[in-house]
Amino acid sequence: MGRAYAGILGPLACAIVIARGVVSGSGVEATLLAACGGLFAFAALGYVVGQVADYLIRDSVRSQFQSAMADWEKQQQ
Numbered sequence: 782m783g784r785a786y787a788g789i790l791g792p793l794a795c796a797i798v799i800a801r802g803v804v805s806g807s808g809v810e811a812t813l814l815a816a817c818g819g820l821f822a823f824a825a826l827g828y829v830v831g832q833v834a835d836y837l838i839r840d841s842v843r844s845q846f847q848s849a850m851a852d853w854e855k856q857q858q
Contacts, residue, residue, distance in 0.1 A: 786827035
């Protein structure tokens with residue numbers, strides 16, 4: 782999930798910064814430098830958030846499965 786979130790948030794931030802630069806009439810170099818910074822920063826943030834979400838989901842599913850299996854084993858005895 783980390784790669785997916787990074788692949789979404791990074792380009793989204795880049796596009797928003799470029800759109801802001803176009804609307805405000807900023808220089809090309811400054812806009813692209815800020816867009817690259819936003820791309821890398823939000824891609825890194827997206828990767829971390831995606832990895833945490835993946836861990837939390839897997840842990841939740843694993844604990845629910847183990848609980849269900851323990852209940853099933855108690856019923857079988």
